[in-house]
Amino acid sequence: MKTLIDALAAVVRRAPWVVIVVTLAITAFLGYQNQNFQPAEDQNEAFAPEAPELAAAERIDELFGDESITSPMQVVIKGGDVITADGLAAVQAVTETMLSGSLSEFLVEATPEQPSSVSFLSPVLAAVEAGAPPPTTDEEVKALYREGLDALPPEQAGFIEQLLPTEVDASGASSPSGLVITFYTGAASNDEFTEYAEASSDAAREIRGIPMPPGLTAEPFSFELLFEGDDEFQAEIGRLFATAAFIILFVLSLVFLMRPRSGRDTVLRAVGIVGMLLALVVLIIPGLALVLPDLFPDSFQDLETGPVLGIAALVYLVIFVLWVFLSPRALRRTTANAFLTMLTILVAITWMNGYGGLRFGSASPMAQILPILLIGLGVDYAIHMNSRYQEELASGASVDRGVMTAIRTVGIALVLATITTAVGFLTNVTNEIPALREFGELAAFGIVTSFLLMLTFVPAIRELLDRRGERRETLDRAALQAGGDRALPRLIGRAAALPLRAAVVVVIVSIVLAVVGAFGVTRLEAKFSIVDFVPTTSPVRGTFETLLEDFGGGFGETTQILVEGDVATPEAYNAMVQTTANLGDTENVLTFGDMPVVESPVSLVTSLSIPDTPSFDPGVAALAAEAGISAEDPTVAPGADVAALYDAASAARPDIAATVLGDGGSYEAALFTIQTQAGEAGATQLREDLAVDMVPLASAGVDATATSDEIIGDVIIITLRDSQVSSLLITLAAALLLLVVNFWVTSRRPMLGVITTVPVILVVLLSFTLMVAFGIAFGPVTATISALAIGIGIPYMIHITHRYLEDRARHPSDGEAIGKTLVHTGGALAGSALTTIAGFGILVISTTIPFRQFGFVTAYTIGLALLAAVLILPSYLVLWDRWHRRRGEDPVDREAVEAALRSGVGS
DSSP states (O other): OHHHHHHHHHHHHHOHHHHHHHHHHHHHHHHHHGGGOEEOSOGGGGGOOSOHHHHHHHHHHHHHGGGGOOEEEEEEEESSOOSSHHHHHHHHHHHHHHHHSTTGGGBOOOOSSSOSEEETTHHHHHHHHTTOOOOOSHHHHHHHHHHHHHHSOHHHHHHHHTTSOTTOOGGGOOOSEEEEEEEEOOOSSHHHHHHHHHHHHHHHHHHHTSOOOTTOEEEEEOGGGGGTTHHHHHHHHHHHHHHHHHHHHHHHHHHTOOOOOSHHHHHHHHHHHHHHHHHHHHHHHHHHHHHOGGGSOHHHHTOOHHHHHHHHHHHHHHHHHHHHHHOTTTHHHHHHHHHHHHHHHHHHHHHHHHHHHHHTSEEOGGGGGHHHHHHHHHHHHHHHHHHHHHHHHHTTOOHHHHHHHHHHHHHHHHHHHHHHHHHHHHGGGGOSSHHHHHHHHHHHHHHHHHHHHHHHHHHHHHHHHHHHHHHHTOOOSGGGOOSTTSHHHHHHHHTTHHHHHHHHHHHHHHHHHHHHHHHHHHTOOBOOOGGGGSOTTOHHHHHHHHHHHHSTTTTOOEEEEEEESOTTSHHHHHHHHHHHHHHTTOTTBOEETTEEOEESHHHHHHHHHOTTSTTOOHHHHHHHHHHTOOSSOOSOOTTOOHHHHHHHHHHHOHHHHHHHTOSSSOOOEEEEEEEBOOTTTTHHHHHHHHHHHTHHHHHTTOEEEEEOHHHHHHHHHHHHHHHHHHHHHHHHHHHHHHHHHHHHHHHSOTHHHHHHHHHHHHHHHHHHHHHHHTTOOBOTTGGGHHHHHHHHHHHHHHHHHHHHHHHHHHSSSHHHHHHHHIIIIIHHHHHHHHHHHHHHGGGGGOSSHHHHHHHHHHHHHHHHHHHIIIIIHHHHHHHHHHHHHHTTOOSSOHHHHHHHHHHHHOO
16 A cells, blocks of 8 residues: 555656646546446336346337337316316317327227227216217206216226226216326337327427316326426536536635735635625526525526526636736635646546446446545545645645655545445445446446546646746745634634543444434335426426325326236136236226226137127137136136137237237237336335235246336335445445454554444434435435445545544644644545535435435535544544553554654655
């Protein structure tokens, strides 16, 4: 480790220009590769573990193709009583628009069993089609509704009743809202999705534009519409991250502020701070207006991102130009340090994304979170390096000596933090979720990249600039005070009183908090909802929430059961009959009367062989009777020729047969398509219930797997949760082992490795516990919090422990050592933490819930890491120090520390 740091320091001192040129060349090459590292077209694949539910979905597409796809468009009509003449006019206008509008070419073929469109007033429309006079008054509409509903078979009447809100009694012929549903074939492939999504958006605009009777509204919904605002979403994310960059640049400017040398410097500094604050207000207002619309005029929500960012950039540019040319010693250095840090972080992100383009080709959703981690670490590395370097210059060291000392002292802590953090992330490379494997490898690469750049590129540029100032005698050492006399370091330094006076109390409190945190983690709910990624300002989101609250989720959910094996045996057929019967009383399976709404080989044969059905076929009926099927008993007799029955059914209705038996005629697979209403919240229970329903299929010797988008999402979140728990434990164990080994080898104090790791565990536990307290679920975005807590927490702790050993070798008492450590390293940590918190706290004004939660949780997690580093860890170190002294031992190996310091300044 020391050899690596010495080599980096030597290269920077002897060949800074080479370092800069090589860095720029690599940046140019990897920057070109960035164009390949774009989000994957199918983001779900990144979270797809090796699960039977995902395999079943792929098999269904392979065996049944386009024929198994349907996509309903649902329209909520509401506004007073809708079972009225006005409600009927609204239903007729909406139905006509849906049947003849932009989506008309995608309409499913109407059959007696399934019309293309159905509504809550279908009994009225059916009565009119049968010859009843068109109703003109509310009373006539209600009368026809009651008569038509009573005349329907129980299963059809049950379906119509489900088109009204769940709390409404249909027999009362009055309802505040109702559904109109039209069925479309949907997008059969990714290539067709764009065309279908555009047609869905056009159809939604057509529906919203229908002149409605006074007081009534028509609100369309389909899952394709959830993505129609994707451009606005991307624009918002771009604005928020740009705002975060401006905030970080502002806070870095405050952290790097030099002591003013004149009244003019003081005025320039004040004007610059006020100007940047005003620019940030301009940036933040549009986001606040979206989240808090009642507090701002509507015009604020319509502010375009480009001009707003342009104004902020211009203000910043003017301020920095004034600082550079009117304050050449103090504020010019502030500007250079802030921009150099931001530039280096950008280079590190470029290297990571370029590597990602070469290694993976496309980016998973989790990879898009990694720049935040690199910004947090990059700011941390830069502030520590800069603080130590300026500390050395202010004490009278030469530029070369200051750079060497900074690299060789802070560098040891940085390389230790880099190794432990990178190895921890690399534990994800064996994860069964592809997104996590990519996340772990890229995180490790990015962390190592940040470390190398901050210890080579930044010192090389700083060395060249300061050598020039040193030669010209313009290097203002008085303004380069290490920071001990500034407000933030002084404040953090005062925290030394806590570990010195109440270390035992702090340790006891930390243990209690750990117990509370461990209990809180057990209460953490795992949840994933695609709707969370829809802006809260979207009208489509509001319509979907109405469907969930009033209509039990509506009718957009389809669950399928893939049956594979010889499905043409009597045993398999009867098992499918029994499974169908089992579905009838399964929660969240839609029913017509007592019968489940399901398409299957059984429903196909039944509809063709029973005389009362519109699709009755005498040939199929004869074969069904020969096989033993009757109205009282739908099962076949032992030895029945089921294949012949399937052949006849396929000849009579090839379109439907293709959706349940496929086109091949080999009868090696069958498909159940079930209408369900479990939603994302009930997917786990539905999956368990269907597993019980499918037991007869397993007994018959065929394989059966239930799958749907909601079930797959549930499998993904459970796998993600379990894998993150294992990865978290492995990461903490790896960090603990590496730190124990390091401190044993370098200081003969392996216990320091444990002491340094324990506060990080506490931070992770408390981060998740606060998620429980604030009602934030564990999902794909918040799952990265543990990685952030470790990735930022471990370096924070290492900085404190490493600097304490150094200061303890210099000072005779633990009090002086911990005080100096918190003033210098603690102050730098506080600046780093506040920079990252301020930058990414801006995400709390996002209109998308996951990013809002991510910004909030990231902010308080970094805050917890800072508190643990400056309050809890120092208490552990003080108790450790006193324990060794009571045993008559010197807590640190002074000769080793002093030798390291001498090597740092003597070259």
